Amino acid sequence: MATIENESELHNMSYLNARVHSIIAQNGPLGITNVPSSSTSAKPGDNLQTYLRVRKSQNCETLFKIENDTTLLCKLPKAIQNNRYNDPDNVITKLYKFSRVFGPEASQSQIFIDVVQNRMVDFINGVNCTLLTYGASGSGKTFTIVGNSNEPGIIPRSLEFLFRALPDLRHLPSIKPTPHGSILRLSKSESSNANSITNKLLSELQDINNHRVVYSAMQKELQDEAFPMVDENISDIHLSVWISFAEIYNEYVYDLLVPAMKRTEVRKKLRLVYLKNNAYIKNLTYVNVSSASDAYCVLQYGLQNLNYASTSINDHSSRSHSIFTIRLAQASNTKEGISVSAFNFCDLAGSERMKKTNNIGDRLKESNSINTSLMVLGRCISAIRDTQKLNNSHMIPFRDSKFTQLFQNALSGKETIFMIVNINPISNMFDESMHVLNFSAIAKDVTVDEQQLIERPKNKLPNEECQIDISVDDLKIQYAFLCEQIEQEKIDYEEEREYIIQKYKELIQNANTFWESKCQNLQARIVENKRIALDLVDINMQKNNKKRKKISVIIIDSSSDEEADMDELSKKRVNVNANKFKDLKKEMYLLKNRFEVNEVLLQNILKKNQSIQKSIDQSEAIYNDLRCEYHEELEELNLKILKQEETIATLNNYIESYNDKKLEEAIDI
Numbered sequence: 218m219a220t221i222e223n224e225s226e227l228h229n230m231s232y233l234n235a236r237v238h239s240i241i242a243q244n245g246p247l248g249i250t251n252v253p254s255s256s257t258s259a260k261p262g263d264n265l266q267t268y269l270r271v272r273k274s275q276n277c278e279t280l281f282k283i284e285n286d287t288t289l290l291c292k293l294p295k296a297i298q299n300n301r302y303n304d305p306d307n308v309i310t311k312l313y314k315f316s317r318v319f320g321p322e323a324s325q326s327q328i329f330i331d332v333v334q335n336r337m338v339d340f341i342n343g344v345n346c347t348l349l350t351y352g353a354s355g356s357g358k359t360f361t362i363v364g365n366s367n368e369p370g371i372i373p374r375s376l377e378f379l380f381r382a383l384p385d386l387r388h389l390p391s392i393k394p395t396p397h398g399s400i401l402r403l404s405k406s407e408s409s410n411a412n413s414i415t416n417k418l419l420s421e422l423q424d425i426n427n428h429r430v431v432y433s434a435m436q437k438e439l440q441d442e443a444f445p446m447v448d449e450n451i452s453d454i455h456l457s458v459w460i461s462f463a464e465i466y467n468e469y470v471y472d473l474l475v476p477a478m479k480r481t482e483v484r485k486k487l488r489l490v491y492l493k494n495n496a497y498i499k500n501l502t503y504v505n506v507s508s509a510s511d512a513y514c515v516l517q518y519g520l521q522n523l524n525y526a527s528t529s530i531n532d533h534s535s536r537s538h539s540i541f542t543i544r545l546a547q548a549s550n551t552k553e554g555i556s557v558s559a560f561n562f563c564d565l566a567g568s569e570r571m572k573k574t575n576n577i578g579d580r581l582k583e584s585n586s587i588n589t590s591l592m593v594l595g596r597c598i599s600a601i602r603d604t605q606k607l608n609n610s611h612m613i614p615f616r617d618s619k620f621t622q623l624f625q626n627a628l629s630g631k632e633t634i635f636m637i638v639n640i641n642p643i644s645n646m647f648d649e650s651m652h653v654l655n656f657s658a659i660a661k662d663v664t665v666d667e668q669q670l671i672e673r674p675k676n677k678l679p680n681e682e683c684q685i686d687i688s689v690d691d692l693k694i695q696y697a698f699l700c701e702q703i704e705q706e707k708i709d710y711e712e713e714r715e716y717i718i719q720k721y722k723e724l725i726q727n728a729n730t731f732w733e734s735k736c737q738n739l740q741a742r743i744v745e746n747k748r749i750a751l752d753l754v755d756i757n758m759q760k761n762n763k764k765r766k767k768i769s770v771i772i773i774d775s776s777s778d779e780e781a782d783m784d785e786l787s788k789k790r791v792n793v794n795a796n797k798f799k800d801l802k803k804e805m806y807l808l809k810n811r812f813e814v815n816e817v818l819l820q821n822i823l824k825k826n827q828s829i830q831k832s833i834d835q836s837e838a839i840y841n842d843l844r845c846e847y848h849e850e851l852e853e854l855n856l857k858i859l860k861q862e863e864t865i866a867t868l869n870n871y872i873e874s875y876n877d878k879k880l881e882e883a884i885d886i
């Protein structure tokens with residue numbers, strides 16, 4: 218059972234999934250009932266309900282046809298058949314089944330009502346929910362989940378739904394969710410601190426007034442829609458709503474609710490930590506919100522940060538996952554128990570593969586890159602499907618990616634999870650759409666009918682001892698899926714390796730050029746300084762010699778001074794010598810100055826030399842770190858390839874032994 222915590226260290230911890238379902242809410246105070254709609258909440262046994270949304274486009278009918286509310290029919294175009302199967306008359310159709318198929322005419326409101334609304338009710342009643350949107354870049358994932366100012370998507374509608382259902386929260390929060398899925402009672406100063414964090418964040422949002430106008434326009438539009446209300450009699454219940462917004466890019470986790478970085482700064486990476494076997498994002502910001510409009514502005518703040526990141530790195534947005542989470546904390550003064558629930562809205566990275574050079578016709582584009590964590594997600598989902606059959610959960614590679622680590626509970630069916638798959642039905646996105654549909658087929662265990670291509674055998678695998686209930690057809694699909702994954706991974710890793718090596722070479726080259734030119738400069742300056750120093754010594758020696766001569770001249774002159782009968786010539790000589798002495802004195806003074814200046818210069822050069830040496834040492838340390846970092850990554854990648862190859866070998870063995878057995882049976886007959 219959940220508890221109320223006071224540990225101050227919990228302030229540093231953040232998490233995405235509340236793990237403890239509502240206690241109070243399930244007992245009644247916030248208990249609200251579902252709103253009538255065609256959507257159903259998850260039933261026990263429904264692990265991953267999958268919905269399909271087909272984007273608006275022309276020519277949709279030629280490749281895809283919506284057969285009915287739950288079925289999509291795909292027609293493989295002739296060009297593919299010719300290339301792949303060498304049989305122009307072969308007509309291939311595939312049927313994909315979903316919990317619901319939404320055609321291009323489906324509105325944002327319909328999607329929300331039919332897919333999300335009743336799950337929001339479950340969430341208010343204390344249930345954790347996770348929504349994934351999956352699809353190629355441009356297929357409409359962000360449109361579905363966020364929408365735009367004219368057609369608000371799922372998140373703004375969910376926020377409006379939530380705040381309409383809850384009582385007025387426009388006061389300081391008294392409780393805060395903790396990473397354990399329990400609740401922290403806030404002191405007065407902690408409450409007002411939470412409030413000032415929200416105000417500061419909102420004050421940094423660009424165009425906040427526009428966002429507020431957009432939101433109130435949406436509120437007006439939604440005012441006629443049905444909303445549930447929590448029971449009136451909840452005066453002793455403390456409620457608070459908190460928002461977090463995280464991004465996973467290149468397997469690093471970032472907080473989108475921190476002030477925007479300057480272009481040159483590196484974003485702070487957050488760590489995943491484990492608590493009671495659940496992964497959480499440490500130090501992720503939770504922003505307290507007391508109105509739907511504020512929550513919408515917090516969403517915009519995160520999107521502003523996401524947009525900034527996406528302009529600094531090519532193709533960033535379609536290769537990163539964003540996770541917007543609403544948390545609802547409930548605690549009662551009188552009744553026992555608390556409730557913390559989280560609703561995660563995950564906009565997954567674009568699933569498309571990049572075009573490869575060995576292009577066999579337009580439709581046979583091969584991939585050369587796919588987001589690693591999407592691959593791991595696919596692997597986890599297919600492993601979950603298989604292990605449910607084998608009743609063995611040790612093989613699911615949740616820890617292979619940050620996303621699957623975070624959503625392990627939801628993915629393994631312990632929490633409500635559902636997915637909206639988006640496709641853009643235009644012909645030049647055909648390969649991407651098929652890839653997405655095949656992925657969702659594994660996710661939902663969809664019936665895939667490959668007419669005229671593979672006759673589905675009724676036989677089971679021959680290994681009766683293991684009680685494996687996998688058909689050869691399943692194995693073949695799995696085998697093909699794995700082959701494709703291995704190919705993609707190999708290409709991906711090869712590309713990444715090339716890229717790293719290239720960058721590494723560039724780094725070394727640049728460092729060499731830089732330090733070579735620095736050394737040359739230094740050497741030239743040292744030679745110049747030596748020359749100046751020698752000149753100075755030379756000049757000094759000459760001056761000392763002259764001085765000595767002069768003194769002797771003066772001594773001679775003064776001795777002659779004692780003689781009264783000094784002749785005119787001697788006088789002239791004395792004058793000339795006196796002038797010479799003056800000149801020499803002047804010259805000596807100048808040389809002394811020059812010597813001093815040069816000495817300062819020399820000291821400066823020595824100092825610079827020291828700081829350059831320090832920079833060289835630092836660069837060498839960075840260079841060594843980089844070498845170690847990449848070395849580990851490469852090792853890891855190689856290990857992964859090896860693992861995949863082992864799986865393929867095992868599958869091959871299965872198929873071979875199956876074929877052998879069949880052959881033996883045939884011979885016996």
Ligand SMILES: Nc1ncnc2c1ncn2[C@@H]1O[C@H](COP(=O)(O)OP(=O)(O)OP(=O)(O)O)[C@@H](O)[C@H]1O
Nearest residue numbers: 272273353354355356357358359360361534535567
């Ligand atoms: N059902 C739809 N109706 C109208 N416009 C749509 C629809 N789906 C997508 N769009 C428009 O298509 C464009 C691309 O959609 P969106 O940005 O949502 O794709 P995405 O899948 O999120 O892409 P990425 O992965 O690159 O972020 C946007 O301009 C969006 O407004």
